Amino acid sequence: xxxxxxxxxxxxxxxxxxxxxxxxxxxxxxxxxxxxxxxxxxxxxxxxxxxxxxxxxxxxxxxxxxxxxxxxxxxxxxxxxxxxxxxxxxxxxxxxxxxxxxxxxxxxxxxxxxxxxxxxxxxxxxxxxxxxxxxxxxxxxxxxxxxxxxxxxxxxxxxxxxxxxxxxxxxxxxxxxxxxxxxxxxxxxxxxxxxxxxxxxxxxxxxxxxxxxxxxxxxxxxxxxxxxxxxxxxxxxxxxxxxxxxxxxxxxxxxxxxxxxxxxxxxxxxxxxxxxxxxxxxxxxxxxxxxxxxxxxxxxxxxxxxxxxxxxxxxxxxxxxxxxxxxxxxxxxxxxxxxxxxxxxxxxxxxxxxxxxxxxxxxxxxxxx
Amino acid sequence: xxxxxxxxxxxxxxxxxxxxxxxxxxxxxxxxxxxxxxxxxxxxxxxxxxxxxxxxxxxxxxxxxxxxxxxxxxxxxxxxxxxxxxxxxxxxxxxxxxxxxxxxxxxxxxxxxxxxxxxxxxxxxxxxxxxxxxxxxxxxxxxxxxxxxxxxxxxxxxxxxxxxxxxxxxxxxxxxxxxxxxxxxxxxxxxxxxxxxxxxxxxxxxxxxxxxxxxxxxxxxxxxxxxxxxxxxxxxxxxxxxxxxxxxxxxxxxxxxxxxxxxxxxxxxxxxxxxxxxxxxxxxxxxxxxxxxxxxxxxxxxxxxxxxxxxxxxxxxxxxxxxxxxxxxxxxxxxxxxxxxxxxxxxxxxxxxxxxxxxxxxxxxxxxx
Numbered sequence: 055x056x057x058x059x060x061x062x063x064x065x066x067x068x069x070x071x072x073x074x075x076x077x078x079x080x081x082x083x084x085x086x087x088x089x090x091x092x093x094x095x096x097x098x099x100x101x102x103x104x105x106x107x108x109x110x111x112x113x114x115x116x117x118x119x120x121x122x123x124x125x126x127x128x129x130x131x132x133x134x135x136x137x138x139x140x141x142x143x144x145x146x147x148x149x150x151x152x153x154x155x156x157x158x159x160x161x162x163x164x165x166x167x168x169x170x171x172x173x174x175x176x177x178x179x180x181x182x183x184x185x186x187x188x189x190x191x192x193x194x195x196x197x198x199x200x201x202x203x204x205x206x207x208x209x210x211x212x213x214x215x216x217x218x219x220x221x222x223x224x225x226x227x228x229x230x231x232x233x234x235x236x237x238x239x240x241x242x243x244x245x246x247x248x249x250x251x252x253x254x255x256x257x258x259x260x261x262x263x264x265x266x267x268x269x270x271x272x273x274x275x276x277x278x279x280x281x282x283x284x285x286x287x288x289x290x291x292x293x294x295x296x297x298x299x300x301x302x303x304x305x306x307x308x309x310x311x312x313x314x315x316x317x318x319x320x321x322x323x324x325x326x327x328x329x330x331x332x333x334x335x336x337x338x339x340x341x342x343x344x345x346x347x348x349x350x351x352x353x354x355x356x357x358x359x360x361x362x363x364x365x366x367x368x369x370x371x372x373x374x375x376x377x378x379x380x381x382x383x384x385x386x387x388x389x390x391x392x393x394x395x396x397x398x399x400x401x402x403x404x405x406x407x408x409x410x411x412x413x414x415x416x417x418x419x420x421x422x423x
Numbered sequence: 424x425x426x427x428x429x430x431x432x433x434x435x436x437x438x439x440x441x442x443x444x445x446x447x448x449x450x451x452x453x454x455x456x457x458x459x460x461x462x463x464x465x466x467x468x469x470x471x472x473x474x475x476x477x478x479x480x481x482x483x484x485x486x487x488x489x490x491x492x493x494x495x496x497x498x499x500x501x502x503x504x505x506x507x508x509x510x511x512x513x514x515x516x517x518x519x520x521x522x523x524x525x526x527x528x529x530x531x532x533x534x535x536x537x538x539x540x541x542x543x544x545x546x547x548x549x550x551x552x553x554x555x556x557x558x559x560x561x562x563x564x565x566x567x568x569x570x571x572x573x574x575x576x577x578x579x580x581x582x583x584x585x586x587x588x589x590x591x592x593x594x595x596x597x598x599x600x601x602x603x604x605x606x607x608x609x610x611x612x613x614x615x616x617x618x619x620x621x622x623x624x625x626x627x628x629x630x631x632x633x634x635x636x637x638x639x640x641x642x643x644x645x646x647x648x649x650x651x652x653x654x655x656x657x658x659x660x661x662x663x664x665x666x667x668x669x670x671x672x673x674x675x676x677x678x679x680x681x682x683x684x685x686x687x688x689x690x691x692x693x694x695x696x697x698x699x700x701x702x703x704x705x706x707x708x709x710x711x712x713x714x715x716x717x718x719x720x721x722x723x724x725x726x727x728x729x730x731x732x733x734x735x736x737x738x739x740x741x742x743x744x745x746x747x748x749x750x751x752x753x754x755x756x757x758x759x760x761x762x763x764x765x766x767x768x769x770x771x772x773x774x775x776x777x778x779x780x781x782x783x784x785x786x787x788x789x790x791x792x
Contacts, residue, residue, distance in 0.1 A: 097551035097612040098516040099468070104612070142697055147467040147729040147738050180549075182466035182738075242611060243466040243473070328511055360516040364730070369516050369551075 075103040079174055085109040085210075086249055089174030092314045095332065098360050098369055099149075100177035102242050107249045108154045108175060110221050110284070111210035114269045118245075118253045123189075123237075127203070127274035130194030137253055141239060143184040143192075148234060148259060149366040151178040151334045153307050155262040155289055158413070159406035166406025173312055173413060176334075178366050181257050183238030187231045189273065195227070199275040202230035204256050207269035215283035223267050223289075224280035225258065234259040234365070237270060259365040260336040262304050262408070264289045292404040306336030308410040309396055311343050311370070311388035321418045327374045329356070333388035334367035342389050345372040349383035349414075350398070356386065376419045384415040444472040448543055454478040454579075455618055458543030461683045464701070467729050467738055468518075469546035471611050476618045477523045477544060479590050479653070480579035483638045487614075487622045492558075492606075496572070496643035499563030506622055510608060512553040512561075517603060517628060518735040520547040520703045524631040524658055524673050527782075528775035535775025542681055542782060545703075547735050550626050552607030556600045558642065564596070568644040571599035573625050576638035584652035592636050593649035594627065603628040603734070606639060628734040629705040631673050631777070633658045661773040675705030677779040678765055680712055680739070680757035690787045696743045698725070702757035703736035711758050714741040718752035718783075719767070725755065745788045753784040 074080070079089040090106045100106075118137040125133040154175035156168050190202065201224040209220040229235065238257040239245065246252040251268030258265035264284065280286075290301035311333035316322060329347070333340045339362050344353040356372040376382065387396045400411035443449070448458040459475045469475075487506040494502040523544035525537050559571065570593040578589040598604065607626040608614065615621040620637030627634035633653065649655075659670035680702035685691060698716070702709045708731050713722040725741040745751065756765045769780035 095612070097549055097609040099549045099612040101612045144697065144726070144740055144742070145699075145728055145738075149730075180466055180468045240466040243464070243468040243470045328513065330514075357513070359514055361518075361733070369514075371513055373513070 073103070077104060079172070081169055081171065085111050086113060087169055089172060090177045092174050092312065093317055095314050098366065099179060099242060102179070102244060102247050102250070105177040105179060105241070105247070105250055106152075106154065106175045108156075108169075108263060109208065109249065109268075111208040113249050114207040115248065116207060116253060116269060121253050123254065123270060123273065125189055125193040125273045128196040128199040128277055129275050130196065131192070133189070133193045135189070137239075140184055140237065140254060143188055145182055145184055146233065146236060147180060147182045148236070148257075149178065149180050149363045150257060150259045151176065151307070151365060151367045152257075152263045152266060153310070153334070155264050155304050155407040158400070158409035158411075161411075161413075162400055162402055162406050162409060166402070166404060168406045176312075179241045180243065181236060181238045182240040182243075183236035183254070183257060185233050186235045186237055186256065187233060189237060190230065190275070193275070195275045198277040199227055200278060201226055201276050201280055203274040203276050203280050204267045204270055205272040205274070206267045207271040212283060214287065219283055220271075221267060221284055222280070222282050223265055223285055224276070224282075225265065229258070232259075260306050262289070262307050262336075264304065288405065289407065290405070291401075291407060294404055295402070304407055307334065308408050309335035309340075309388050309390050309394045310410040311386040311396065312413055313384055313386050313415045316384070316415065316417050318415045319417070321420050322376060323422055324376050324379055324419055327376055329372040329374050329384055329386075331356075331370055331386050332367040333370055333386070335388065335390040335392075335394060338391040338394065339364070340368045340388055341391050343370040344387050344389075345374075346385040347374050347376070347382055350385055350412075353387070379419045379421060381416060381418050384417060385412050387412050442472075446473060448541070450538055450540065454480055455482060456538055458541060459546045461543050461681065462686055464683050467735065468548060468611060471548070471613060471616050471619070474546040474548060474610070474616070474619055475521075475523065475544045477525075477538075477632060478577065478618065478637075480577040482618050483576040484617065485576060485622060485638060490622050492623065492639060492642065494558055494562040494642045496645055497565040497568040498644050499565065500561070502558070502562045504558070506608075509553055509606065509623060512557055514551055514553055515602065515605060516549060516551045517605070517626075518547065518549050518732045519626060519628045520545065520676070520734060520736045521626075521632045521635060522676050522679070522703070524633050524776040527769070527778035527780075530780075530782075531769055531771055531775050531778060535771070535773060537775050545681075548610045549612065550605060550607045551609040551612075552605035552623070552626060554602050555604045555606055555625070556602060558606060559599065559644070562644070564644045567646040568596055569647060570595055570645050570649055572643040572645050572649050573636045573639055574641040574643070575636045576640040581652060583656065588652055589640075590636060590653055591649070591651050592634055592654055593645070593651075594634065598627070601628075629675050631658070631676050631705075633673065657774065658776065659774070660770075660776060663773055664771070673776055676703065677777050678704035678709075678757050678759050678763045679779040680755040680765065681782055682753055682755050682784045685753070685784065685786055687784045688786070690789050691745060692791055693745055693748055693788055696745055698741040698743050698753055698755075700725075700739055700755050701736040702739055702755075704757065704759040704761075704763060707760040707763065708733070709737045709757055710760050712739040713756050713758075714743075715754040716743050716745070716751055719754055719781075722756070748788045748790060750785060750787050753786060754781050756781050
C-alpha cells in the first residue's frame, strides 16, 4: 500500500486500505466491480464502504504525495498541480447520486453485452472538490478549445480498442465549465476510497457515472472531438436492431425509481408493510413517486421522506396494507419537474445502457405456519 | 460487546466496536467526551468516526435485539416498541448540525463551570429516523399532556442531583410534534455508533445537543413540567453575576461561524491563502459570512460553497492575499435570514453555555528561512 491520507494527523482511514465490506454485492474481482446492497441503504447517503464500484481496469494504487495533474493542450499556461496545490484552490460541496449507465442491464431481454448489473450500481454521497472550471481558468483555455479531455491513471489492454489504453472521456466545453462539475477529493467528508478514485476523481453532477473519470491524471483542452473507445464505442445508445448506424452518447441519468424494501422474493405476513425506495433524475428534481401493489392496475402516491436536493436521489415510502394472501407484484414509478416519467418497458439497446423501466418486485403474502 | 448491527447481513460496521479514532480530540475518557478535529472537517458532513461525543455517564452497551422503548404516562395506549417495530414505522432523513451547548466554553473569561470545550463540539450528519410525533400519535397523547419527557439508558451518580439519575430531558408538546424531531436510528447511512446513541437517539433539529437524548429508553407524556437536573439545573443560562435568580433554558443553537483553516498559531508564507470555515444558526438559514484579516477593522464577504440546508451548517471560503509579513488575526462572522449576527464578545454566564462570539485565529505570516 503506497497511498496516503491527506489527514493532518497522517492517519489513513480504514477504508483507504481498500478493504471489501462483505455486504457489497461483488460482480467481478478483477477489475473490481460491486453493487451497493440496496437493502442496506437505510438513509439518504451511501456509506463509502458500501458505495458501488465500476472499474474497467485494476485499481491504481496512488500516493497523494506523488499524484500530479497535468493540464495541457489548447491552454495559455500549461499546469502541473500536486495534491496540496489542488486542495488550496476554491472548493465546493454537493450531494450527488451516481449511477452506472449499465445499472439494471441484467433485466434486459434478450441479454445485452456487458457486466450483468442488477439494480445496485447506484449510490449517493456528499462530495467536496475543486470546480473543473477553476483549474481550466487558471490554465486559460484558448478560443480554439471545443472539448476537455479527462484521462484517468487506470489503463489496460482492450482488444476491441486495439491495445493498451487509459480510461478517458471528454466533455463539451459548456459542461466542463459548469460549476457543479468537480475535481473531487472528498466523499462523505473523507478522502476517496482507492476503488472510487483516490486521490482525485471527476464528478459530473447529474450524469451517468462513466463521465466521472476516476484517478484523474491528465486534462487536455482539445480543438477537435475526442473519439476514444470509452467515448465513441462504449457508453453510447446503439440500436443496430433498428438498422441504425449512428449512436447517441449517454449523458444525464434518466429518471428512475427503485424499491429497496421489501426485497424481491420476500415472504411477508398479512398486514401493514412499508414499501421503501429511492427516486432520481439527472435533468430535473423528482416531483412525485407512485406505487402499485397489484402489478400496475392501480397506482397511488408515495410520500417523499427526504428534502429535495438538486443532484441527489430522494427517499420515498408507501404504506401497504397487505390484506389478502398470495403473490403480489410491487411497482414504483417516478415523475420529475420536466414531466419525465419512467417507461413500463426498457428501451433495449445493444450495449444494455440506461434501463430506467419500472422495476417489478414479486413478493408473497402468507400467514406464518 | 453485546450490541448488534441492524444489517441484514449481520455484520457490525467497524465503528460499532466503539473504536476511538486517533484524530478525535479527547476531552475526557470516562465519561467519553471528544471534539471533532476541525482541521479534518474537509467536507460538509462529519464522518461518524470523527463526530463529537458529549456524554454524562458511561456509554450504555445496548443490543438492538434487547432494546425496548416504553411510551407511557398521559397516553391512551401505552406502547412498548422493539427495534424492528421502530424501523417498520414511517421514516424521514435530514441533514442536521448538532452543537454542544458548551462548545467554546474554554474561551470564556473568567472560566465557567463545566467541561473545557474548545471549538470542536459541533458536527454534522445525515440522520434517518422516525418522527417522534408518529410514535406519540400511535400512543395517543391525552388532552392533559403538556410536555414529553425523554429518558436515556445512561445513568449515574450525580452528587448535585442527590444521587443516581438517568439523563432525561423534556420537550414542550409543540416541539415534540414537530416533524423534524426524530427518533434517529441511522447516521450517515449507518447505524449510530454506540457513543452517539446506538440503537436509537432523539434528534431535535436546530437545537443544542442536550435536547437530543441518546440511548432513548422511555418516553412519558406528562401533564406538568419536568424539573429534572439536566432540564432545570443544567443547560440553562444563569446570570448570578447580574443578580438574576431565574434562568432561561437553552433551545435553538445561536448563530455562529468557525474558521477551520488555517489553524490558530499557524505560520504561513506570504501570498494567497484560502481561509475556510463553517456557519450555522438554529432558527434560520445562513445568509452571509464576512471575514476580517486585520483583527476586525475591515470586513469582506466570504463565498458560501455548499447549498443551503434547513438544519445543516454551510461551508464558506475567503481568498486572503497575505501581502505583508508579521502577525495577523483572522475573524469570521455570520448573519442569518432573521438578521441575527454573532456578537463580538461572548455573553458570559455561570455555566458557560452558548458562546457564539466571533472567534479570533492568530496566525503569523513569515517568509520561509
